[in-house]
Amino acid sequence: MLNYALVGGGAPREIAVFADIAEARITATVMDGMGLRTRVEEAKPIHEHRKPAGRLLVREGDAGRAIELLASTPLRKWLTVPEAEIPPAKVLPLQSCPKCESEKVQPTSIAWPVLLAALLLCWIPLFIPYGWIVYISVIGLLIVAVSQRHGWRCRACGHRWRET
Numbered sequence: 001m002l003n004y005a006l007v008g009g010g011a012p013r014e015i016a017v018f019a020d021i022a023e024a025r026i027t028a029t030v031m032d033g034m035g036l037r038t039r040v041e042e043a044k045p046i047h048e049h050r051k052p053a054g055r056l057l058v059r060e061g062d063a064g065r066a067i068e069l070l071a072s073t074p075l076r077k078w079l080t081v082p083e084a085e086i087p088p089a090k091v092l093p094l095q096s097c098p099k100c101e102s103e104k105v106q107p108t109s110i111a112w113p114v115l116l117a118a119l120l121l122c123w124i125p126l127f128i129p130y131g132w133i134v135y136i137s138v139i140g141l142l143i144v145a146v147s148q149r150h151g152w153r154c155r156a157c158g159h160r161w162r163e164t
Contacts, residue, residue: 011060012058013058013063014055014057014079014080015057015058015066015067015070015079015080016055016075016078016079016080017053017080017148018053018054018055018056019053019057019078020053020054020164021042021054021065021108022041023052023054024040024053024054025040025054027070027121028040028056028123029047034069036065036138037059038056038057038058038122039056039057039058040055040057042055044052045098060102063081064156067081067085068087071086071087071089073080073089076089095152097154097159098161099154099157100157102157105153105154105155107151107152108151108152108153108160113142114139117142118139118142121135121139124138150162150163151163
């Protein structure tokens with residue numbers, strides 16, 4: 001972690017105080033990787049007999065983006081900025097059925113196709129030299145191929161589909 005001055009973009013601004021300085025340093029490292037200039041300073045522990053807390057400082061020009069990044073993670077609870085500056089949590093879109101538009105959908109299981117293929121190919125080790133190697137390779141390829149195709153099933157109408 002570099003301890004440099006936050007030049008260009010304004011004075012340093014505290015946006016979060018973490019209970020542990022190590023967590024603050026990890027967050028600062030991730031933000032530095034995203035192009036935000038950050039610095040961590042040691043603060044008084046939140047509770048007596050605890051590790052020192054860490055203050056996360058960013059330059060004023062990067063404060064908006066840093067607040068938005070922290071607000072979309074569980075680290076939101078450590079933000080020290082006024083509530084008016086914290087954006088609302090992002091809502092994840094729900095998967096819905098393309099046929100009946102119901103939101104009662106669930107991912108389909110890939111266990112049955114893989115189990116069926118494994119049972120159909122279990123004769124390979126008995127008749128081919130080095131058959132166990134071939135069998136394990138084929139099963140591995142089946143698992144990878146089937147897991148790459150994610151399917152959905154609607155519990156309301158029974159419609160099944162795959163995302164492309």
